[in-house]
Amino acid sequence: MPIKLATTVAGLRTEGARLLGSGQGRSQGLVPTMGALHEGHAALARAAVEQNDVVVATIFVNPLQFGDAVDLDRYPRTLDADLALLEDQGVDLVFAPPVEEVYPGGEPLVRITSGRLGEKWEGASRPGHFDGALTVVAKLLHYGLPAAGLPAAGAAPGGLPAYRAYFGQKDAQQLALVRRMVADLNFPVEIVGVPTVRAVDGLALSSRNRFLSGEEREAALVLSRALRLLEERADARQPLDLDSARALVESQPLVGLDYFEVVDPETLEPLAENCRQTPFSGEALALIAAKVGPVRLIDNAPLRS
Numbered sequence: 001m002p003i004k005l006a007t008t009v010a011g012l013r014t015e016g017a018r019l020l021g022s023g024q025g026r027s028q029g030l031v032p033t034m035g036a037l038h039e040g041h042a043a044l045a046r047a048a049v050e051q052n053d054v055v056v057a058t059i060f061v062n063p064l065q066f067g068d069a070v071d072l073d074r075y076p077r078t079l080d081a082d083l084a085l086l087e088d089q090g091v092d093l094v095f096a097p098p099v100e101e102v103y104p105g106g107e108p109l110v111r112i113t114s115g116r117l118g119e120k121w122e123g124a125s126r127p128g129h130f131d132g133a134l135t136v137v138a139k140l141l142h143y144g145l146p147a148a149g150l151p152a153a154g155a156a157p158g159g160l161p162a163y164r165a166y167f168g169q170k171d172a173q174q175l176a177l178v179r180r181m182v183a184d185l186n187f188p189v190e191i192v193g194v195p196t197v198r199a200v201d202g203l204a205l206s207s208r209n210r211f212l213s214g215e216e217r218e219a220a221l222v223l224s225r226a227l228r229l230l231e232e233r234a235d236a237r238q239p240l241d242l243d244s245a246r247a248l249v250e251s252q253p254l255v256g257l258d259y260f261e262v263v264d265p266e267t268l269e270p271l272a273e274n275c276r277q278t279p280f281s282g283e284a285l286a287l288i289a290a291k292v293g294p295v296r297l298i299d300n301a302p303l304r305s
């Protein structure tokens with residue numbers, strides 16, 4: 001079926017309800033994006049299509065999460081190509097509203113507070129970013145509620161449709177925050193994390209990569225190489241030796257390292273000594289952020305030992 005486009009909440013609700021229909025055991029997936037879509041977004045859409053009867057993707061560049069008006073203005077907007085990519089993955093409906101539809105009264109007076117979890121790492125470099133991001137995610141999750149009634153998270157007792165939303169592990173802090181928001185505030189949706197999609201040379205796909213020159217892109221590979229080093233050590237149950245991985249990044253003159261830490265995957269608190277000295281057991285997350293030329297890049301690697 002050709003993909004449908006809604007630009008109003010009313011249109012989304014009507015078309016969503018029509019697609020979902022009625023009957024037992026129905027499910028709906030939601031894939032929130034800011035557009036300028038690439039294979040990473042396609043992986044989210046494919047996971048949603050595999051697991052749900054109806055899939056809605058959203059495309060909205062959210063002014064509330066940009067600290068810098070220039071960054072907001074230059075964020076790439078490629079709607080036609082995005083619709084084609086989503087249609088190829090089997091997405092049923094795209095919600096791509098104008099700013100006034102999402103914020104009819106201008107900036108909202110009340111917003112979601114990302115709390116302590118939102119103040120560290122990316123939040124420290126981008127004050128207010130996660131409050132803005134969570135606020136729009138909360139709105140999008142509500143707009144996308146399957147129209148047949150209030151669904152239960154995941155399973156669907158009593159015939160209510162299941163509701164799942166898909167987020168990339170690429171944005172690990174955002175994923176952790178969305179999981180906490182949904183758990184702490186009792187949103188009736190199951191959050192599904194999708195592994196990071198990379199280019200063959202290891203660079204994590206990002207809509208911002210297009211702003212890197214050839215030389216900068218080459219330099220940026222040091223981020224995924226450094227993460228790989230930690231993964232290899234974790235797999236071999238050796239001390240992580242974060243210092244030498246950090247030195248590798250700092251040896252690249254075009255890369256300005258912001259942070260590189262090994263943290264608890266849920267609280268994002270640094271693990272003791274960043275596991276420098278001793279092999280760790282269980283799960284950890286290596287987080288890295290750096291400026292490469294004009295672009296701020298983030299990447300991460302789940303570690304298991």
Ligand code: AMP
Pocket residue numbers: 032033034035039040041043044166167168169170171194195196197198204205206207
């Ligand atoms: P964005 O459009 O950049 O806000 O991203 C929309 C969703 O796609 C978020 O959940 C991101 O984490 C996810 N995403 C972005 N890049 C990737 C990637 N390389 N691999 C997997 N998911 C990604």
